[in-house]
Amino acid sequence: MKKYMLDLxxxxxxxxxxxxxxxxxxxxxxxxxxxxxxFVQVLVNNMPTTFxxxxxxxxxxxxxxxxxxxxxxxxxxxxxxxxxxQPGDYVxxxxxxxxxxxxxxxxxxxxxxxxxxVGTAPMLFMGAYLRESGFEPTFLLGARSKKDLMQLDVFQRxxxxxxxxxxxxxxxxxxxxNHSILTNNTFDRIYTCGPKPMMMAIAKYAAGxxxxxxxxxxNTMACGIGACLCCVENTTNGHTCVCTEGPVFNINKLTWQx
Amino acid sequence: MANLKxxxxxxxxxxPVMTASGTFGYGSEYADFMDINRLGGIFVKGTTIxxxxxxxxxxxxxxxxxxxxxxxxxxxGANYFIEKIYPEIKDYNTHMIxxxxxxxxxxxxxxxxxxxxxxxxxxxxLNISCPNVKKGGMAFGVxxxxxxxxxxxxxxxxxxxxxVKLSPNVTDIAEIAKAVEYEGAxxxxxxxxxxxxxxxxETRKPILSxxxxxxxxxxxxxxxxxxxxxxxxxxxxxxxGLGGISNWKDAVEFILAGATAIxxxxxxxxxxxxxxxxxxxxxxxxxxxxxxxVSELTGNLxxxx
Ligand SMILES: Cc1cc2nc3c(=O)[nH]c(=O)nc-3n(C[C@H](O)[C@H](O)[C@H](O)COP(=O)(O)OP(=O)(O)OC[C@H]3O[C@@H](n4cnc5c(N)ncnc54)[C@H](O)[C@@H]3O)c2cc1C
Ligand SMILES: Cc1cc2nc3c(=O)[nH]c(=O)nc-3n(C[C@H](O)[C@H](O)[C@H](O)COP(=O)(O)O)c2cc1C
Ligand code: FES
Numbered sequence: 306m307k308k309y310m311l312d313l314x315x316x317x318x319x320x321x322x323x324x325x326x327x328x329x330x331x332x333x334x335x336x337x338x339x340x341x342x343x344f345v346q347v348l349v350n351n352m353p354t355t356f357x358x359x360x361x362x363x364x365x366x367x368x369x370x371x372x373x374x375x376x377x378x379x380x381x382x383x384x385x386x387x388x389x390x391q392p393g394d395y396v397x398x399x400x401x402x403x404x405x406x407x408x409x410x411x412x413x414x415x416x417x418x419x420x421x422x423v424g425t426a427p428m429l430f431m432g433a434y435l436r437e438s439g440f441e442p443t444f445l446l447g448a449r450s451k452k453d454l455m456q457l458d459v460f461q462r463x464x465x466x467x468x469x470x471x472x473x474x475x476x477x478x479x480x481x482x483n484h485s486i487l488t489n490n491t492f493d494r495i496y497t498c499g500p501k502p503m504m505m506a507i508a509k510y511a512a513g514x515x516x517x518x519x520x521x522x523x524n525t526m527a528c529g530i531g532a533c534l535c536c537v538e539n540t541t542n543g544h545t546c547v548c549t550e551g552p553v554f555n556i557n558k559l560t561w562q563x
Numbered sequence: 564m565a566n567l568k569x570x571x572x573x574x575x576x577x578x579p580v581m582t583a584s585g586t587f588g589y590g591s592e593y594a595d596f597m598d599i600n601r602l603g604g605i606f607v608k609g610t611t612i613x614x615x616x617x618x619x620x621x622x623x624x625x626x627x628x629x630x631x632x633x634x635x636x637x638x639x640g641a642n643y644f645i646e647k648i649y650p651e652i653k654d655y656n657t658h659m660i661x662x663x664x665x666x667x668x669x670x671x672x673x674x675x676x677x678x679x680x681x682x683x684x685x686x687x688x689l690n691i692s693c694p695n696v697k698k699g700g701m702a703f704g705v706x707x708x709x710x711x712x713x714x715x716x717x718x719x720x721x722x723x724x725x726x727v728k729l730s731p732n733v734t735d736i737a738e739i740a741k742a743v744e745y746e747g748a749x750x751x752x753x754x755x756x757x758x759x760x761x762x763x764x765e766t767r768k769p770i771l772s773x774x775x776x777x778x779x780x781x782x783x784x785x786x787x788x789x790x791x792x793x794x795x796x797x798x799x800x801x802x803x804g805l806g807g808i809s810n811w812k813d814a815v816e817f818i819l820a821g822a823t824a825i826x827x828x829x830x831x832x833x834x835x836x837x838x839x840x841x842x843x844x845x846x847x848x849x850x851x852x853x854x855x856x857v858s859e860l861t862g863n864l865x866x867x868x
Binding site for chain 2: 309534
């Protein structure tokens with residue numbers, strides 16, 4: 306896929322939470338095609354502590370308004386600076402980067418999309434894409450507490466939603482891997498993004514039941530375009546760039562000890 | 564429009580702006596963003612005789628105005644390069660230069676010999692300065708005798724343009740440059756990365772799997788510039804300057820300090836089109852200050868004696 310460097314204009318910056326915001330960006334021209342699982346490299350402000358670009362998943366593409374959505378969790382100077390953008394500001398992005406989730410075969414009907422923390426970001430775009438392709442996805446989102454669950458209303462538009470919270474304030478109490486739908490239901494495919502221990506637990510669950518499972522990795526990156534070899538993950542093919550061969554990997558390609 | 568052509572020995576470059584090994588892949592990674600044929604040259608990834616997996620992840624740490632890397636020369640080996648990559652890159656309308664690395668004199672020689680058979684590769688850059696491999700690499704580049712020994716052995720089997728890439732992790736880089744000039748190097752490129760380190764205070768663990776790694780980016784520029792200047796005063800062969808270049812002003816500084824040509828490394832990650840901006844900026848600078856040719860700038864530092 307052709308990659309672009311674009312200056313996109315901020316149309317909205319919605320504070321969802323003390324540490325989360327939703328940034329919407331647009332262009333005068335129609336945005337290039339992008340697929341769920343792909344990411345962008347955001348140029349921050351070139352200050353000393355935010356020298357490199359920051360990789361951020363594509364949260365959603367609103368074709369009607371020609372908007373790209375980014376869900377940002379503020380964890381350091383870079384994400385904080387991105388979250389400070391005001392409507393009218395321009396943000397420089399490289400996009401679209403990386404591979405994407407595999408769209409299921411038509412006979413596979415039951416898809417479970419599991420997101421934890423800011424890892425819910427690419428699950429929204431994937432859910433919307435599945436819905437558009439005629440599927441009815443199931444979402445399972447996990448967070449510490451009710452206030453840490455983002456965009457629930459939007460997820461509900463595209464499929465059935467389940468949640469877990471560690472303090473029991475929304476959905477079932479505990480971690481996503483303990484949710485009852487995993488024992489009461491069967492699925493043809495699982496897609497997941499979130500903290501590595503969560504993805505490993507899900508990979509183990511999927512591998513044990515022979516369910517095809519794709520995970521989206523968040524290895525630290527420098528270039529984001531396959532030039533520096535900094536972002537490698539160990540796979541069955543040796544060290545593989547997460548920014549070009551990933552971020553989405555089928556669990557049978559990874560060498561995780563699960 | 565100034566004349567931007569420069570020469571590295573008998574090799575003519577259409578302009579002095581090239582891209583640094585390990586930061587520009589094999590060129591195609593950047594082709595969506597810019598016309599890579601406008602470059603003076605492209606230094607491809609470090610290539611070794613054997614397939615190397617490189618160091619374990621994590622291999623990168625961001626630093627103030629720069630980054631540390633510990634990639635460790637991951638590459639699929641010289642044969643793979645010759646069979647799979649060379650056919651893809653040989654017809655680019657710019658010079659493709661292979662960065663040859665090794666772990667012993669024999670492995671440098673064997674790799675250089677293999678690459679010398681490739682018609683469309685006019686030059687190699689001998690990497691005797693990689694801080695990220697246990698054996699070889701920088702071990703050769705930090706002593707005059709070690710550097711001389713590798714260059715002498717490679718010079719015997721490699722008759723095209725031989726560029727030697729120097730390590731900044733030495734007390735006197737000019738001495739090393741003199742030693743490799745004496746052994747018949749056509750040019751020296753400097754600097755490779757500076758040995759550095761970063762620690763995560765929350766976990767008390769080093770960030771890189773190898774504990775130490777190579778520092779690059781704008782933070783190293785003053786050091787690199789000083790080394791180019793010192794080397795310029797010591798040798799007659801052309802110098803290729805690099806280390807932290809991020810705009811045309813930086814490039815002009817390196818050329819004034821004595822470089823004939825420059826390479827852009829880490830900054831390609833921030834702005835994949837930066838090298839084109841530098842080419843345009845050099846041209847405008849020459850026009851503005853009345854230089855007909857960019858080569859007039861080399862070492863043209865105004866110093867009052
Ligand atoms: C493919 C991909 C997609 C991503 N998608 C999103 C997204 O949609 N939304 C979002 O908010 N973030 C996303 N991230 C993570 C985001 O890139 C980082 O949070 C960001 O780079 C941190 O920059 P900072 O300057 O805010 O923090 P820094 O100051 O750089 O880091 C703060 C702390 O977090 C740690 N850290 C930083 N980056 C990572 C990482 N990648 N993995 C593990 N630890 C890390 C640092 O070691 C440090 O301790 C994604 C990352 C990748 C690779
Ligand atoms: C990720 C990365 C990989 C590198 N790989 C190589 C390499 O394979 N061979 C080499 O000679 N130099 C390598 N270098 C060093 C650069 O070519 C260059 O000498 C150094 O980064 C300084 O220039 P800069 O500050 O413009 O990046 C690498 C640098 C980086 C950042
Ligand atoms: S981040 Fe540079 S190769 Fe992946």
